[in-house]
Amino acid sequence: MSDLHPQKISRRDFLKQAGAGAAALTGAGTLAGQAKAGKAPAESSWAVLIDLTRCTGCESCVLACKASNNLPHPDVVATSLDSDAFTCLETRSLAEGGVGYVKRQCMHCLTPACASACTVGALTKSPEGPVVYDSSKCIGCRYCQYACPFGVPTFEWENPLGLIRKCQFCQARLGQGQKPACAEACPNGALRFGRRDALLAQAHAQIESNAGRYVRRVYGEHEAGGTSMLYLSAVPFAELGFPQLGPEPIPHQAKTVMQQTPLTALTVAGLASALAWFLQRRQKLAAVAMKENTP
């Protein structure tokens, strides 16, 4: 069980000190530090490895989440995500008999489509790993719900001034050096908190060393460009209802088009101006020529 507890605090402190040192070195140090921190998320941001073979469906994680986030109905176990449940436990009957439990929550994508889509930039990927939601900016347009390939963001339908709700990866707890509430509550070691690169290495090692126990795939390693929530499973992920996604980040295509906006605007405006000027002049000259020719 020793691999369940990576030395997260010491590593975290080390990174903090390194950052502070870099900032102190030069005036541009802060910028360089930020750039490094910006580069960091893909590999060594915080992540959770969810080993579904260890999940017994005890629901401790779901209740801990409710308590930690002060969500309504703290004693009702959620079976689907909604505005009162940031995580839930889905039960799936398996082809070979028995049931499989799937803990669902925000996947905290490395390139989140919700953040790219959000009209007002209320959703952002923090360098530490969480995709955080700033409710003070949100206008409730619900485009994030369409962009998310995992069906994660939920809306407060019963609130006349409704907002979006979703798992924040216990960002406040992480800031205090604590694990996310769900990972801390799991009694079976099914939720392992740590750095993404380290967890991925452990996941692959686990697949190799336990022949036949797992399907040979870590869900979240490549899906939609990779996620901070990683899954190990004994049954194929499709059977558990995981969406089958390619490695391309969802927002890639729209982003490419959106980056052309200034160019499109300038081209259309320039072309229209030139056309209007040229055609007006031609019509004027034609009118003058007509006048000269008539008498």
Added chain:
Amino acid sequence: MTTLTTRQRIEDFPLTRTALILSLLALLTLAGVWAGLGRLLLGLGATTALSDGYPWGIWIAFDFVLIAFAGAGFTMAGLTHVLRQHQFEPALRPAILTGLLGYTAVLLLLVLDLGRPDRFYNFILYWNLHSPLFEISCCVLLYTIVLVLETAPFLLERLGWTRWLSLAHKAITPIAILGVTLSSLHQSTLGTLYLNMPHRLDALWYSPALPLLFFVSSIMAGLSLTMLAYLFSARILGRQVQPGLLAGLATGAGWVTLVYTLLKLGDLGLRGQWAALGSFDAMSRLLWLELGLGAVVPAALLLLPMLRIRSWSRWLGVGLILFGVLMNRFNATMFAQTPPPGTPPYSPHPVEWLTTVGILAGAALAWYVAVRWLVIFERKSSA
């Protein structure tokens, strides 16, 4: 005061067909206002059938349809002020007026749809340059201001403010260019919006060409709606339309529709979707309805020499183009989308219908009033 008998009163306000229609529109508008207030007070859960699996319903679908139809404004401003095809000028004002009222309706529907209508202005404060919806919000707001400037001369004429009027005439070409630019941006970005939904939108619709397809289809819808606006404004005032002008617009709409059809078919071919189009499953049938009935047939009706000269062919073609664009926006927003598993089906709540119909009725009423009291249809002297 009491000298008027009831009979005289009735004779003063004869119950004509127009009066009936106007009363009905007023009634629907009032019902819409009442339903809209209900939505604002009670929230989306109580007054809509929307859910986490179907977060957008007929409000958003009609928004996107209305933006395409209201493309009449930028299409005609571009045609007369940029391409300087002055022969189409008599249809310009009905088109601009339709554009303004269309965008006003869009803004009202959007405010109803937001979870936080009280924060609708937040997109001005917080920018997300990667977000298609951010760009659409900015462009729709700015373009509505452009439309107000473009309609201002109608009112200035009525008020007789000649100094302002001459200023407005001088600025008309730059304003039109600004309007065409803003419209090109957001009409195409409405297509870009769906590029963030590859997991939801059916492959017959999901394509990197969506921005181009949305832009072109807004022009064919804009030209078609201009023809209707021109015809209706003439009918309301009991005036004659210029047959040559209508024929010109119809031919233009036909060609743009043909271009759209070829673009869409080419896009389907490049993405290897012709087999899916020929499969005649539910999705394929939806596309046939939209593309076959809504684009191929009207292109033939408006372009084939033996058909185009007939009036029925022209108006059927125009109607089918508008139907096709309406279907396209509804398909992309609702029918061709696969919600997450376990989502209950969406069937619009009466409040959603009442508000939508009410806002459309209000816009139609305002349109009628403007045609009656402002110079929207060409002046008698120039006719």
